[in-house]
């Protein structure tokens with residue numbers, strides 16, 4: 001099953017590479033320029049160009065000086081007030097646009113189309129907007145001999161790989177829970193149980209422009225450390241018990257003697 005998925009992923013990458021889409025990657029909340037230029041560099045100030053996302057979502061249109069929100073209507077709500085063109089670049093055949101505060105949901109295939117040019121020209125640009133996230137790690141349960149560690153990565157996109165590692169870098173067996181987040185992102189909760197004192201790291205790896213991010217937890221397992229202390233405790237306990245036992249023995253003997261002495265006296269008077 002995984003192999004088939006892997007093959008699909010590999011095929012997907014090859015297709016993307018083969019059809020020559022320009023790939024643009026940014027982190028969410030940053031501004032992004034989607035490039036589109038005619039190789040002829042002809043002046044397009046009086047021409048029409050139309051930007052769509054995923055084949056049907058209206059992103060931006062320019063028609064001889066009119067644009068969406070200023071003479072033209074039909075722009076998708078998702079892009080209202082967030083898209084602009086470069087007026088000074090039009091005379092060089094440059095129809096690039098800028099999207100402000102890119103969101104994960106802006107990810108997709110954009111087309112920049114000159115429908116009235118002869119021959120008609122269309123350019124495809126793939127935009128990937130990543131929500132890079134850092135992990136948050138802490139112990140959630142602790143007893144003398146074990147500790148349960150939890151790592152949370154919220155609202156990440158693309159789907160991150162989350163791992164618990166020990167101080168030698170060894171990946172620990174862990175239980176993963178995935179909860180869908182806003183805008184195609186995921187929340188991941190990863191739990192592991194450790195039985196040794198040490199420093200444990202939760203490592204998040206996201207493909208694309210995100211850097212690897214780490215959070216650490218220091219664990220003290222008290223159970224095994226107590227072991228050398230136990231004989232000492234035993235000696236004290238046994239000592240105290242022995243003293244108490246000896247004291248009560250002496251006391252019992254003393255009172256017994258006194259009692260016997262008293263009863264012996266009247267007997268002796270007869």
Ligand SMILES: *[C@@H]1O[C@H](CO)[C@@H](O)[C@H](O)[C@H]1NC(C)=O
Nearest residue numbers: 033035037086089094095096
């Ligand atoms: C088109 O204009 C944008 C914005 O000024 C610029 O970043 C880009 O490099 C230009 N493209 C070309 C091919 O000159």
